[in-house]
Amino acid sequence: MIRFEDLHTYYGDSHILHGVAGEIPAATAVGLLGRNGMGKTTLIRTLMGYVRPAQGRVLCDGREVTGQQPEKMARLGIGYVPEGRGIFPNLSVRENLVMAARPGIDGKTAWTYERVLQTFPRLAERLNNGGHQLSGGEQQMLSIGRALMTNPRLLILDEATEGLAPLIVAEIWRVIAQIRSTGIATLIVDRDWRKVLAHTDRALVMEKGQIVLQGASAALLADPQALGERLGV
C-alpha cells in the first residue's frame, strides 16, 4: 500500500535520512526499531508529508504522493498517532472523537463512535472532560481513538505507550492487537522492542538514518544478538 524509495530528508543543513527504502503492504503490521535519534519519527513525518524529502519518493497504491499535505495522506486512509499525542486540549473527549469521524476509503465505517468507546471504556466515562483534564494514558487512548474514527487502512503509532503506567501500557498493546486483527495495517514505533516484534509481521531497524536490518519479526526475535548490536540492548 505504501512504498518509499531512497528517501533523503534534511532539517536545515542536517542530513537525517540517508536513502531509506521499504514498504508497508496492506493488512501488514510493520515494526520500526532503533535507538533515540536514529530517524524513526523523521521517516514517519516524511511519509506523512510533514517534511518533504530532498530526494526519493513515497508511493501510495503505486501513485506518487511525495511531500503531499498530511491532510491528503489522511484522506488516503493513513491514520497517524504522533509522538507526544495529537489531541485538542480545549475540546471535550466527545468533540475530539466526533470531529475526526469519516468513512474509510472503501466508503465503509467499521469504526464508529460507539465502537471506539467500547474499545476504550475509560473514554466513555469521560466524554465531557476536556482533553487537558485527561491523564496521560487517557490522552493517548483519545489520540488512538481519534485516528480510528477516520477509519484508516494504515495506522501509524509513534511511541504510543511512552511514559504510561504498566497497566495502561498493557491496555494499549491489547488494543493494538485488536486493531491488527481487523486487518488494518500498522507501523509501530515503541521502545519495547520485544513487544513490537510480538505484535508485528515484519520489522525495520534504523541506525543513523538508514535501515540496517530488516526481516520477519519472528526471525529477528530469534536472533537477539543481531538486534542487540543495533539497539544497544
Ligand SMILES: Nc1ncnc2c1ncn2[C@@H]1O[C@H](COP(=O)(O)OP(=O)(O)OP(=O)(O)O)[C@@H](O)[C@H]1O
Ligand atoms: N525539527 C527538527 N529540527 C532539527 N533536527 C531535528 C528535528 N527533529 C529531529 N531532529 C534530529 O533528527 C535526528 C532524528 O530524529 P528523530 O526524531 O527522527 O529520531 P527518532 O528515531 O524518532 O528518536 P526517538 O527515539 O528519540 O524518538 C536527531 O538527531 C534529531 O536531533
Ligand SMILES: [Mg+2]
Ligand atoms: Mg521519535
